[in-house]
Amino acid sequence: AQTVTQSQPEMSVQEAETVTLSCTYDTSESDYYLFWYKQPPSRQMILVIRQEAYKQQNATENRFSVNFQKAAKSFSLKISDSQLGDAAMYFCAYRSERYGGATNKLIFGTGTLLAVQP
Amino acid sequence: GAVVSQHPSRVICKSGTSVKIECRSLDFQATTMFWYRQFPKQSLMLMATSNEGSKATYEQGVEKDKFLINHASLTLSTLTVTSAHPEDSSFYICSVGRVDTGELFFGEGSRLTVL
Numbered sequence: 001a002q003t004v005t006q007s008q009p010e011m012s013v014q015e016a017e018t019v020t021l022s023c024t025y026d027t028s029e030s031d032y033y034l035f036w037y038k039q040p041p042s043r044q045m046i047l048v049i050r051q052e053a054y055k056q057q058n059a060t061e062n063r064f065s066v067n068f069q070k071a072a073k074s075f076s077l078k079i080s081d082s083q084l085g086d087a088a089m090y091f092c093a094y095r096s097e098r099y100g101g102a103t104n105k106l107i108f109g110t111g112t113l114l115a116v117q118p
Numbered sequence: 119g120a121v122v123s124q125h126p127s128r129v130i131c132k133s134g135t136s137v138k139i140e141c142r143s144l145d146f147q148a149t150t151m152f153w154y155r156q157f158p159k160q161s162l163m164l165m166a167t168s169n170e171g172s173k174a175t176y177e178q179g180v181e182k183d184k185f186l187i188n189h190a191s192l193t194l195s196t197l198t199v200t201s202a203h204p205e206d207s208s209f210y211i212c213s214v215g216r217v218d219t220g221e222l223f224f225g226e227g228s229r230l231t232v233l
Contacts, residue, residue, distance in 0.1 A: 033220070035222075043156075043209060043211075043226075043229075044224065044226055044227070045162075045211065045213075045224035047222070091161060095222075103149065103150040103215050103217060104215075105152055105164050105167060106152070106162075106164070106213070106222065107164075108161045108162045108163075109161065110160070110161045111160070113159075
């Protein structure tokens with residue numbers, strides 16, 4: 001079975017600084033997606049970034065980028081120029097692309113609570 | 119605008135009553151919807167996968183008679199918490215996967231409080 005591990009329950013960063021959130025996963029599959037979701041106090045889940053496992057190039061979305069190390073099964077999220085609005089719970093998630101793609105379930109990590117200090 | 123609508127956003131009920139939560143896909147038809155449960159400061163735990171026109175697939179440890187899921191149409195799935203007890207108080211979130219793009223969309227969530 002696949003598992004997702006986030007070893008940092010809480011992190012803190014100064015506004016305008018850079019922070020990296022860690023995520024490791026375990027799977028025997030070769031075809032999958034990895035995601036980072038943000039959950040602010042409103043509890044609405046917001047997709048931050050996603051990475052297809054077959055792509056070697058790391059995904060980037062504006063101030064957000066990932067360091068995807070497939071062999072090490074590591075998928076960290078880097079937030080540059082941190083803003084107060086980045087404060088939230090961040091979840092790393094895995095989805096198999098076997099057979100069903102978007103109809104497959106997401107497996108979430110335990111989350112990292114990010115605080116941004118002004 | 120929202121792609122997935124979840125209703126109600128908040129519900130308070132007495133112990134022993136049943137509560138129904140709806141999840142609607144507004145922009146596309148969905149053969150599969152997912153129901154998650156989230157306790158305070160914890161992660162999302164998948165409860166079940168809702169399949170249109172067939173029985174839901176429940177995760178291990180989730181009581182299917184307690185959490186009834188009905189996916190009667192391609193745009194609507196419902197979760198009914200039967201004979202609710204205070205320990206069922208939680209945040210319930212649905213999500214819908216779009217097959218053609220691979221995107222996943224989440225509802226706004228429903229906070230259930232059982233007194």
